[in-house]
Amino acid sequence: MIENNAPQWKRLYIQSKVPAELEHLEELANNLWWSWNHEAINLFANIDEKKWKEVGYNPIALLDVLDYDAYQRLLGDKEFMKKLDAIFSRFKGYMNTPAKKHPSIAYFCMEYGLHASFKLYSGGLGVLAGDFLKEASDENVNMVGIGLLYRYGYFGQKLTIHGEQVAQYEPQRFTYLPIEPVRDQADEWVKVQVQLPGRILSAKIWKANVGRISLYLLDTDIEENSEEDKFITHQLYGGNQENRLKQEILLGLGGIRLLDNLEIKPEVFHLNEGHAAFIGLERLRKYVQEGLTINDATELIRSSSLFTTHTPVPAGHDAFPEGMMWQYFNDFASSMSLSWEKFIALGRVNPTNKEEVFSMSNLASKLSQEVNGVSKIHGDVSRKMFQPLYPGFEPDELHLDYVTNSVHYYTWTAEAWQKLYAKTFGKSFEKKQSDVKLWEKIKQVPDEEIIRIKKHQKSILIKTVKQRLEKSMRARYESPKKIVETLNAFNENTLIFGFARRFATYKRATLLFRNPERLAKIVNNPKAPVQFIFAGKAHPADRGGQDLIRQIYEISERPEFLGKIIFLEDYDMEIARALVQGVDVWLNTPTRPLEASGTSGMKATMNGVINFSVLDGWWAEGYRPDAGWALPEIRTYDNQDTQNELDAETIYSILENEIIAEYYHKYEAGLSTTWIERMKNAIAYIAPQFTMKRMMDDYHEKFYKKLAERNKMMHKSNYKHAKELSAWKAKLQGNWKDIQVVERDIYNFANAPLPLGEDIKASIVLDIGELSLEDVSVEMLIARREDNRINIISKYEMEKHKVKKADLAENGNGVSGNLVKYSCSKQVTFAGVYEYGFRVFPSNTLLAHRQDFSLISWI
Numbered sequence: 068m069i070e071n072n073a074p075q076w077k078r079l080y081i082q083s084k085v086p087a088e089l090e091h092l093e094e095l096a097n098n099l100w101w102s103w104n105h106e107a108i109n110l111f112a113n114i115d116e117k118k119w120k121e122v123g124y125n126p127i128a129l130l131d132v133l134d135y136d137a138y139q140r141l142l143g144d145k146e147f148m149k150k151l152d153a154i155f156s157r158f159k160g161y162m163n164t165p166a167k168k169h170p171s172i173a174y175f176c177m178e179y180g181l182h183a184s185f186k187l188y189s190g191g192l193g194v195l196a197g198d199f200l201k202e203a204s205d206e207n208v209n210m211v212g213i214g215l216l217y218r219y220g221y222f223g224q225k226l227t228i229h230g231e232q233v234a235q236y237e238p239q240r241f242t243y244l245p246i247e248p249v250r251d252q253a254d255e256w257v258k259v260q261v262q263l264p265g266r267i268l269s270a271k272i273w274k275a276n277v278g279r280i281s282l283y284l285l286d287t288d289i290e291e292n293s294e295e296d297k298f299i300t301h302q303l304y305g306g307n308q309e310n311r312l313k314q315e316i317l318l319g320l321g322g323i324r325l326l327d328n329l330e331i332k333p334e335v336f337h338l339n340e341g342h343a344a345f346i347g348l349e350r351l352r353k354y355v356q357e358g359l360t361i362n363d364a365t366e367l368i369r370s371s372s373l374f375t376t377h378t379p380v381p382a383g384h385d386a387f388p389e390g391m392m393w394q395y396f397n398d399f400a401s402s403m404s405l406s407w408e409k410f411i412a413l414g415r416v417n418p419t420n421k422e423e424v425f426s427m428s429n430l431a432s433k434l435s436q437e438v439n440g441v442s443k444i445h446g447d448v449s450r451k452m453f454q455p456l457y458p459g460f461e462p463d464e465l466h467l468d469y470v471t472n473s474v475h476y477y478t479w480t481a482e483a484w485q486k487l488y489a490k491t492f493g494k495s496f497e498k499k500q501s502d503v504k505l506w507e508k509i510k511q512v513p514d515e516e517i518i519r520i521k522k523h524q525k526s527i528l529i530k531t532v533k534q535r536l537e538k539s540m541r542a543r544y545e546s547p548k549k550i551v552e553t554l555n556a557f558n559e560n561t562l563i564f565g566f567a568r569r570f571a572t573y574k575r576a577t578l579l580f581r582n583p584e585r586l587a588k589i590v591n592n593p594k595a596p597v598q599f600i601f602a603g604k605a606h607p608a609d610r611g612g613q614d615l616i617r618q619i620y621e622i623s624e625r626p627e628f629l630g631k632i633i634f635l636e637d638y639d640m641e642i643a644r645a646l647v648q649g650v651d652v653w654l655n656t657p658t659r660p661l662e663a664s665g666t667s668g669m670k671a672t673m674n675g676v677i678n679f680s681v682l683d684g685w686w687a688e689g690y691r692p693d694a695g696w697a698l699p700e701i702r703t704y705d706n707q708d709t710q711n712e713l714d715a716e717t718i719y720s721i722l723e724n725e726i727i728a729e730y731y732h733k734y735e736a737g738l739s740t741t742w743i744e745r746m747k748n749a750i751a752y753i754a755p756q757f758t759m760k761r762m763m764d765d766y767h768e769k770f771y772k773k774l775a776e777r778n779k780m781m782h783k784s785n786y787k788h789a790k791e792l793s794a795w796k797a798k799l800q801g802n803w804k805d806i807q808v809v810e811r812d813i814y815n816f817a818n819a820p821l822p823l824g825e826d827i828k829a830s831i832v833l834d835i836g837e838l839s840l841e842d843v844s845v846e847m848l849i850a851r852r853e854d855n856r857i858n859i860i861s862k863y864e865m866e867k868h869k870v871k872k873a874d875l876a877e878n879g880n881g882v883s884g885n886l887v888k889y890s891c892s893k894q895v896t897f898a899g900v901y902e903y904g905f906r907v908f909p910s911n912t913l914l915a916h917r918q919d920f921s922l923i924s925w926i
Contacts, residue, residue, distance in 0.1 A: 083130070083131045083132075083133070085130055085138070086138050086142060088142055088148075089138060089141060089142065089151070091151055091152075091155040092111075092126070092130060092151065093130060094155070094158075095107060095110075095126070095154070095155060095158060096111070096126035096127045096129075096130060096245065097127065097245045097247070097276065098158070098162075098245065098276040098277075098278065099181050099182060099185070099201075099245055099275065099276065099277045099278065100158060100161065100162075100204070100276075100277075100278040101126060102181065102182040102478070103201055103475065103477040103478040104154075104477065105482040105485065106150075106154050106157075107154050107158070108124075109482075110147075110150055110151060110154055111124075111126045111129060112124075113147070114129060114133070114137070114141065114147075115129070115133070115137065118132055118133070122184075122243075123183060123184045124182070124183060124184055124641065125184035125243055127242075127243050127244070127245060128184070128240075128243040131242075131243065161278070161279075162278070162279060164207060164279075165207075166207050166209055166279075167206070167207045167208070167209075169207075169208045169209045169210075169767070169771070170209065170334045170335050170767075170771045170772060170774070170775030171209040171210070171331075171332070171333045171334045171335070171775075172203075172208065172209065172210040172211075172333055172334070172335045172336075172337055172771060173210075173211055173213060173322075173326060173331070173333035173335070173336050173337065174196070174199065174200070174203075174210055174211070174212045174213065174337045174339060175212075175213045175214070175318060175319075175322055175336070175337065175338050175339060175342075175343035175346055176192070176193070176196040176212070176213075176214055176339040176340065176342070176343065177192075177193075177214065177215065177303070177304075177314070177315075177318060177340065177342040177343070178192060178193030178196065178214065178221075178303055179193050179196045179197045179200065179212065179214055179282065180193035180194030180195075180196065180197040180198075180640060181197040181200070181201075181275075181277060181282075182197075182640060183639045183640040183641040184243075184244075185244060185245065185275070186217065186219075186220025186221060186239055186303075187214065187215075187216070187217060187220060187284075187303065188220075188221065188303070188640075189221040189303055189304060189569070189604075189606075190568070190569040190604075191377075191568070191569065191664075191665070191666055191667075192339070192340060192377055194640065194643075194666065195339075195377075195472055195666060196212070196214075196339055197277075197475075197478075198473075198474055198475035198478060198479075198666075198759050199339075199475075199759065199762075199763070200212050200277045200278075200280045200282060201277060201278065201280075201475045201477070201478060201759070202475055202759035202760060202762070202763050203279075203280050203763065204277055204278030204279045204280045205278065205477070205760075206760070206763060207279055208280075208763070210280055211280065211281050211282070211283060211326075211331060211333070212277070212280060212281070212282035212283065213282075213283055213285075213318070213322040213325060213326070213343075214282065214283075214284050214285075214318070215284060215285050215286070215300050215303075215314060215317060215318060216241075216246070216273050216284035216285065216286040216300060217239070217300055217301065217302060217303045218238055218239060218286075218288050218300060218301045218302075219236040219237065219238055219239065219301050219302050219305070220239055220302070220303055221302070221303045221304070221604075222234035222235060222236055222302070222604070222607060223235040223236070223237060223637055224604045224636050224637045224638065225539075225542070225636060225637065226539070226543070226616070226620060226634070226636045227543070228543050228544070228545075229617070229620075229621075230616065230617040230618075230619075230620025230621050230624075230634075231613070231617055232604070232605060232607075232613045232616050232617070234607045236302065244275075245275055245276065246273040246274065246275045246284065247273065247274055247276075248271070248272075248273060248274075249272040249273065249274050249283065249329070256271055256272075257271075257272045257328055257329070258270060258271050258272065258289075259272065259285065259321045259324040259325050259328060260324070261316060261317060261320050261321050261324070262398065262399070263296070263313070263316075263395065264394050264395060266293070266296070268287060268292060268296050268299070268313075268317070268321075269287070269289060269291050269292055270285040270286055270287045270289070270300070270317060270321055271285070271286045271289055272284070272285060272286075272325055272328070272329075273285075273286060283325055283329070285300065285317055285318070285321050285322070285325065286300050287299040287300045287317065288300055288301065296313075298310065299313045299314055299317060300314070300317070304606065308387065308391070309391060311385065312387050312391060312395060313395075314342075315342050315343070315344070315345055315385065315427065316345055316395065318342060318343055318345070318346075319343055319344060319345020319346045319347075319348065319349060320345055320346075320348070320349045322343070322346055322349075323346050323349040323350060323353075324349070327353075333371075334371060334774070334775040334778050334779070335371050335372075335373065335770075335771050335774045335775055335778065336350075336368075336371055336372045336373070337373045337375065337766075338372065338373065338374045338375065338431050338435065339375050339377075340375065340376065340377055340378070341374070341376065341378075341384055341385055341426075341427035341428040341430070341431045342385060342427065343431070344374075344427040344428070344430040344431035344434070345427075345430075346372075347368055347372060347430065347431065347434030347435070348396075348399065348403075348413075348430075348434075350364075350367075350368040351364050351365065351368060351403060351434070352399065352402055352403045354367055354368070355403045355404060355405075356402070356403075359786065359790075360793065361403060361404065361405055361409075362793040362796065362797060363786060363789050363790050363793045365434070365793070366781060366789040366790075366792050366793050367781055367782070367786060367789045368434055369434060369435060369436045369919075370436055370774065370777045370778045370780075370781040370789070370915075371436070371774050371775070371777070371778035371781075372434060372435035372436055372437070372774070373435060373436070373437045373438075373439070373766075373770050373771075373774060374428075374431040374432060374435035374437070374438045374439075375438075375439050375440075375441065375470075376428060376431075376438065376439070376440060376441075376449055377441050377445075377663050377664070378428075378663060379445055379448045379449070379452075379660065379661050379662070379663045380573075380661060381452065384426055384427065384428040385426075385427040385428075386414075386424040386425060386426045386427065387424060387425050387427075388424055388425070389411055389421070389424070389425060392411060392414070392425045393407070396410065411425060413425075413429070413430050413433055413434070414426050414427070414429050414430045415429060416429060416455045416456060428453075429456065432453055432456055433456070436774060436777065436915050436919070437466070437468070437769075437770050437773075437774060437915075438453070438466070438467045438468075439467065439468045439469050439470050439769070439770070440467065440468075440469040440663065441469065441470065441471065441472045441663050441664040442469060442471045442472065442663060442664040442684050442685050442687070442688065443469055443471065443687065443688055444660050444683060444684060444687050444700075445469060445660075445663040445664060445684065446467060446468060446469030447462075447463075447660075448660055448663075449467050449469075450462040450463065450465045450467045453465065453467060456921075457918045457921045458921070459906070459921065459923040459924075459925065460917070460918065460921065460923070461850075461856075461857050461858075461859055463858070463859060464859065464917070465918055466915075466916040466917070466918050466919075468769060468770075470762060470765040470766055470769060470770075471664060471685055471688055471756075471757070471762070471765075472664040472665075472666050472669075472685060472757075472762065473666070473669060473757045473758055473759045473760075473761055473762035474666050474669045474670050474673065474757060474758070474759055475759045476500055476673060476758050476759065476760070479644065479647060479648075479670040479673055479674075480648075480673040480674060481520075481524050481648040481674050483520045483523055483524065484520060484524075484648075484673070484674055484675065487512065487516065487520060488509075491508050491509060491511065491512055492505040492506065492508055493505065493508075500755065500758040500760040500761070501755050501756070501758050501760050501761035501764070502755060503751070503752065503755045503756075505755075506750060506751045506752070506754055506755045507751045507752075509747050509750045509751050510747055510751060512747075514738075514740060514743045517675065517738070517743050517746060517747070518738050518743070520675070521675060521738060521746075522559055524648045524649045524674065525559050525563070525649050525650075525651075526559055527645065527648070527649055528563070528645050528646065528648065528649025528650065529557045529558075529559065529649070531641075531642070531645040531649075532557065532600060532633065532635060532645070533554050533557060535635055535636075535637075535642070536553065536554065536633065536635065537550060537554060539635075539636050539637075540553065549629070552629055552630060553629060553630045553633075554630075555630070556598065556629070556630025556631065557598070557630075558596070560596075561596045561597065561598050562595070562596065562597045562598070562651050562652070562726075562727060562730045562731070563597075563598045563599075563600060563649070563650045563651050563652075564597070564598070564599045564600070564650060564651070564652045564653075564654050564679075565599075565600050565646040565647070565649075565650035565652070565653050565654065565671070565676075566579075566599065566600070566601045566602075566603075566653075566654045566655070566656075567600075567601065567602040567603055567635075567638060567642065567643060567646050567667060568603050568655075568665075568667055569603055569604065569605070569606075569612075570603045570604060570605035570609075570612040570613070570615050570616055571605070571609065571611075571612050572609075572611040572612060572615065573657060573658045573661040573662075574655075574656070574657050574658075574662075575656045575657065575658055575711065575714075576601065576603070576615045576616075576619060576656070577615050577618050577619060578656045578711060578714060578715050578718065579599065579654075579656070579715070579718060580618070580619070580622055581711065581712060581715035581716075582715060582716070582719065583622065583625075583628075585719050586628075586719070587627040587628065589719065589722055589723060589727070590627075590628065590631040590632070591627060591631065592727075594731070595727050595728075595730075595731045597631070597722075597727060598630070598631055598632075598633065599631065599632050599633065599654070600633045600635065600646065600650065601619050601632070601633065601634045601635070602634065602635040602636075602638040602642055602643075602646065603616070603638050604637075604638055616634070619632065619634050620634050643667065643670070644670075646671075647667060647670040647671040647673075647674060647676060648674045648676075649674075650671070650676055651676065651677065651730065652676065652677050652678070652679050652726060653667065653668045653671035653672075653676050653677070653678045653679070653680070654679050654680070655667070655668055655678070655679070655680035655681065655686065656680070656681055656698070656714065656718070657680075657681055657683050657684065658707065659681060659682075659683050659700060659701075659702055660683050660700075661683070662681070662683040662684035663684060664684045664685050665680075665683075665684040665685050665686070666685070666757075668680060668685065668686060668689075669685060669689075669754075669757040672689070672749050672750070672753045672754045672757065673750075673754050675746040675747075675749065675750055676749075677694070677695050677696070677742075677745055677746060677749055678690075678695040678696070678749070678753075679695065679696040679697070679721070679726065680695075680696075680697060680698070681697070681698045681699075681700070681714075682697045682698065682699060682700035683700065685757065687700055688756070689753045689756055689757065690753075691748060691749075691752055691753065693744075693745065693748045694745055694748035694749040694752055694753055695745070695749060695753070696721055696725060696726060698714055698717055698718070729741050729742055729745070730742050777915060788913055791913065792911065792913045792914075795842075795911055795913070796909075796920055796922075798837075798838070798842075799838070799842060799909045799920070799922060800922060802836055802837045802838050803909075803922055803924070805834075805836040805837070806833055806834065806835055806836060806838070806843065806907065806924065807833065807834040807836075807882065808831065808832075808833060808926055809832040809833060809834050809875065809882050809886060810830075810831070810832035810875055810876060811829075811830070811831045811832070811926070812828075812829065812830045812831075813828075813829045813830075813831075814827060814828055814829065821895055823895060823896075823897075823898050824894065824895065824896070825894070825895060826892045826893060826894050826895070827847070827849075827891070827892070827893050827894075827895055827903075828890075828891070828892045829847055829865070829890065829891055829905070830888060830889065830890040830891075831845060831865070831888070831889045831890075831905060831926060832870060832875065832886055832887070832888045832889075833845070833886070833887050833889065833907070834882040834883050834885060834886055835885050835886075835887055836883055836885060837885070838885070840867060840868075840869060840887055841910065841911070842909060842910065842911070843867075843887065843907060843908075843909065843910065844864060844865070844867065844889075844907070844908055844909075844910040845864075845865045845867070845889040845905055845906065845907050845908075845926075846862050846863060846864045846865060846905070846906050846908065847862070847863045847865060847891055847893075847903060847904075847905055848861070848862050848863075848903065848904050848905075848906060849861050849862075849901050849902070849903050850901060850902050850903070850904075851899070851900075851901050851902070852902060857902070860897070860901065861893075863891045863893050864891075865889035865890055865891040866889070866890055866891065867887050867888065867889050867890075868887070868888055869886065869887055869888075870886045870887065870888045871884075871886065872884065872886065874886075874888075904925055904926070905925065905926040906923055906924070906925055906926070907923060907924045907925070907926060908922075908923045909922050909923075
């Protein structure tokens with residue numbers, strides 16, 4: 068007799084198995100191509116819409132939770148099977164298209180925003196990197212991505228009943244991610260190893276397929292590592308400063324070793340932010356251990372390196388104290404036969420300043436041939452920021468260029484708009500996304516069609532927001548009455564503004580609330596209702612950013628703003644997509660000039676959403692008076708609080724007198740005709756400027772082709788040109804101090820001004836010692852001093868020829884026989900008070916640009 072009446076359980080494991088006839092679903096789910104193809108997205112959504120939302124729009128997780136009956140239902144659904152075959156056929160055709168002849172590129176980034184279910188991103192930098200890989204796939208660029216695989220990703224955000232941000236970390240289920248182990252011929256998992264103080268760090272390599280692009284990810288959460296080292300890849304930007312250093316060591320040193328292990332040999336190395344700067348050190352070490360000198364090796368790695376900086380303020384650039392660098396890199400420097408003084412100098416502006424920290428951006432700049440910012444204004448800001456690395460040059464002269472960020476059209480443009488654009492713009496549109504002439508055809512579309520799509524997208528947004536809002540309010544135990552009042556405030560006819568981004572103080576998220584009484588009148592006008600939806604996260608260590616969230620939440624709780632000011636918690640790519648596709652106006656209020664670029668407004672424009680922003684970052688390039696609204700680019704006040712006050716009052720005025728008035732003017736069928744015209748102008752003239760297609764073309768034309776050619780040239784004939792350039796630089800450095808001014812003859816402006824139209828004549832004789840005529844050049848510069856800075860108006864490189872001592876006005880005692888006369892005669896075509904100077908600089912046809920060797924002297 069069995070007497071035990073307590074339940075007795077044993078584990079039963081039933082493995083999910085997709086039927087053979089549906090295996091194409093698995094292949095689609097494991098390549099992120101599906102995430103930017105609406106037909107594929109709809110295919111997965113239509114399997115089971117409820118489960119699709121429950122699993123966070125993750126097709127791998129969806130297939131795992133389907134039961135036997137669900138699969139049998141799909142097999143019996145002829146329409147579904149027909150769609151699956153058609154989509155899979157299109158996918159295979161896409162994947163099997165022969166690659167174009169592009170330079171091979173290795174793209175390094177700390178984060179990648181590919182889809183909300185793949186938590187490798189925190190914000191704009193990652194989403195940009197994800198968009199870039201998708202565009203590389205669409206254009207069949209020969210590129211691989213390198214990054215880290217985070218066990219917990221970035222944090223999830225919850226708000227307390229008081230509006231305090233709470234960071235939550237939930238582990239990603241790697242079995243639900245579109246990744247696969249990278250294995251060698253012996254079927255062993257490929258790993259890389261990096262030396263850390265007193266131990267070896269190991270990392271497994273995973274691969275994610277982003278269409279045609281392979282994204283390789285390093286993972287330290289493995290058995291052979293200590294608990295401390297397993298944590299390195301637990302959280303994106305998690306832990307303390309030392310953990311950040313270890314993450315960047317893994318990305319840089321480990322990333323290059325990953326490429327070596329997989330025998331991938333890129334022609335161009337693209338560092339997306341300074342986090343990846345250590346790739347230069349690892350490449351240096353490899354060449355030195357091949358037998359090259361450190362100087363020869365430096366020429367080689369610079370010739371193929373591009374550094375893109377995204378941060379407009381010095382505090383945003385990662386830097387580490389010398390003691391920490393010594394702990395992690397003393398042995399590494401020795402392995403390169405590099406003294407510690409020269410090693411630490413690579414990350415400093417002033418090598419002898421013991422107090423200066425080691426800057427990753429300085430390192431990236433010194434070991435990259437090309438550097439770029441991410442908008443026109445940010446290019447100017449970056450030149451000023453990095454100018455101390457190039458003493459003797461003014462910021463405007465520096466080689467730092469810019470490529471304005473953009474967005475991936477297929478990821479961020481709503482399906483309804485994509486269908487309209489395809490029908491209106493024609494078959495060539497896919498390959499000519501940045502062609503304004505095609506986008507101008509939107510003008511031909513009837514207003515009724517624009518209204519229909521806009522209302523459709525707005526209804527999707529409202530549904531999404533209400534679901535998210537209700538869930539979070541119930542989790543905070545808000546009163547049922549309050550929940551109902553808030554949800555009932557939504558209406559498709561209401562003018563809705565969106566503000567969603569990372570919450571950093573410079574973005575001034577609370578600027579709108581400087582005068583709450585005036586704002587309350589605006590949002591509560593029954594004839595012209597207005598609603599503002601906010602979303603975004605502040606870094607867990609950023610108390611200032613978290614305070615902004617709390618302030619907005621507190622305001623949203625006030626009776627006069629209930630349902631009018633909304634804060635959505637746990638901002639991610641899904642919320643971002645709904646907002647940029649559904650709101651009427653995209654609001655952005657950064658402190659000038661601290662918005663490096665910004666991309667959310669570009670995504671909004673692709674969907675006919677109108678921007679209202681400070682003329683900073685991308686909007687300074689995209690703004691048109693007939694297609695959006697703007698706050699001026701130039702500050703009125705130096706005092707930031709006073710400037711905030713002025714900007715807030717300007718916002719209220721533009722809201723009342725322009726935006727709201729226009730939206731509700733002659734309101735017909737849901738939108739006014741003037742508003743529709745503004746939407747069409749935004750689509751026609753702004754959207755094509757900011758497609759990722761244009762950005763990819765810019766990188767190829769400005770950097771990739773040039774670097775690939777230079778890299779090839781530097782590697783020819785056993786590194787002949789690299790060795791020549793290195794030797795020449797060493798010769799110049801050894802002899803530069805011996806250059807002397809022997810004679811000069813320059814117009815004396817003190818006696819009388821030079822009449823307009825006359826020639827400025829100048830001649831200078833230099834004793835160049837052991838150097839050659841080709842080695843040394845002189846230029847005359849004319850500049851105007853404005854607001855305490857020099858603005859160079861013109862440069863004239865002076866003609867040069869050898870002279871003898873006997874040709875000198877005096878006897879030439881004390882000089883060598885190696886004399887060169889530099890002369891110029893240039894007509895003056897401008898009047899006013901200017902300044903002039905003469906600059907001696909080294910010249911060599913092998914130099915990529917002047918700052919490649921910033922050894923200069925002023926006479």
